[in-house]
Amino acid sequence: MGIVEMNKDGNFPNVRLLFDNDTGIDDALALAYLCACDHVQIEALTSTPGNVDVEQVAANNRALLALCERPEVPILIGAQDPLQIPLVTTPETHGPQGVGYATLPDRGTTASSEADAVDYWIDAARANPGELTVLLTAPLTNFALALRREPRLPWLLRKVVIMGGAFYYQGNTTPTAEWNTHVDPHAAKEVFAAYTAAAEQGLESEKLPIVCSLDTTERFEMQPEFLTRLAEEAGCTESELVLASDPEGTLSNSSNPLVRYLSDALRFYFEFHRHYDQGYIAHVHDYFAAGVAAGTLGYQSRPATVDVETESTLLFGTTVADYRGLWGKPANARIVSSNDPESGFAELLTRLGALARKLDTNS
Structure with missing residues (x-):
């Protein structure tokens, strides 16, 4: 019943992007991909605590932007903690520094405060009504704070893409809850409540958040052979073999800095998934959401009313979708219902390969 949303001619309109992340191996992959998209202008990169604490998120972002030769992008620190509960990080999933075995020097020393990050979003949206896309691959803490301060944000933004939630699908943190939502369910609940209020006031359906949940992000299952192909696409003379x-x-010996970084980060992710009996693979959730925000990946979506459980111990952080209007409330989100991983990985390979060649030439 959803509308197919896909650009078929390969000519993508320019995207002005506010990207909020908690870098994170798949966040790092998504950021590298966006840096490889010529039509994407990253207006600012805001950091939210999640996979690691917020200072480490900012350090990871600074280092990766420097590697990708995008040091001009502002990096702003958002909230220090979830809205109401203590922060729980994931060193077992993403490594102690958030990017697996990858290492890069942090070439920056400062980042702005939480007020600067949230106020930046609000000021930018007010100054550029209808022009900015927001990509959220972290807990929704910063976005909830921004909506508190500026309830007109749903009207001011062009598009909002959220990686989070699980609907009719097993969670990856509890049996029913997805990680980003579970870290700060109160923030997610506030965000969807804000969009319910906006929908009741006549917000256009195309401005509702596009939710990339585990139902479809886990279809983006990267195999280690992808890194072998990436090295070939990057023009590396040596083979990049990541073997179970x-x-x-084991660390990469690649001479290409981007191939080496991604290989070392993703190897940790492959190992993590194997530890949890999922095979030597990596679910690259945030890349899919980045492709939706960039307009490069096709998908279908269904309107729904989403709420988040914050009271039940058993179901804490669970996202619930009402597709049939049983609650008597308007749709507050568009949940992705299908996508195309095969073409998505082909797109990722082409873009990252071109960026890796460019960085190798410039080094």
């Missing part, structure tokens, strides 16, 4: 039989923690 390698000792854990």
Whole structure:
């Protein structure tokens, strides 16, 4: 019943992007991809605590932007903690620094305060009504704070893309809850409540958040052979082999800095998924959401009314979707119902390969 949303001719309109993340291996992959998209202008990168604490998120972002030769992008620190509960990070999933075995020097020393990050969003949206796309691949803490201060944001923004939630699908943190939502369910609940209020006031359906939940992001299942193909696409003379039989923690010897960084980060992610009996693979959730925000990946979506459980111990952080209007409330989100991983990985390979060649030439 959803509308197919896909650009078929490969000519993508320019996207002005506010990107909020908690870098994070798949956040890092998404950021590298966006840096490889010539039609995407990253207006600001805001950091939210999640996979690691917020200072480490900002450090990861600074280092990766420097590698991708995008040091001009402002990096703003958002909230220090979730709205109402203590922060829980994921060193077992993303490594102690958030990017697996990858290492880069942090070439920056400062980042702005939480007020600067949230106020930046609000000021930018007011100054550019209908022009900015927001991509959220972290807990929704910063976005909830921004909506508190400026309830007109749903009208001011061009598009909002959220990676989070699980609907009729097993959670990856509890049996029913997805990680980003579980870290700060109160923030997610506030965000969807704000969009319910906006819908009741006549917000256009195309401005409702596009929600990339585990139902479809886990279809983006990266195999280690992707890194072999990336090295080839980047023009590397040496093969990049990431094998399940390698000792854990084996590091890349690639001469290409981007290939080496992504290989070391993703190897940790492959190992993590194997530890949890999912195979030597990596679910690259945030890349799919980045492709939706950039307009490069096709998908279908269904309107729904979304709410988040914050009271039940058993179901804490669970997202619930009403597709049939049983609550008597208007739709407050568009939940992605299908996508195309095969073409998505082909797109990722082409873009990252071109960026890797460029960085190798410039180094």
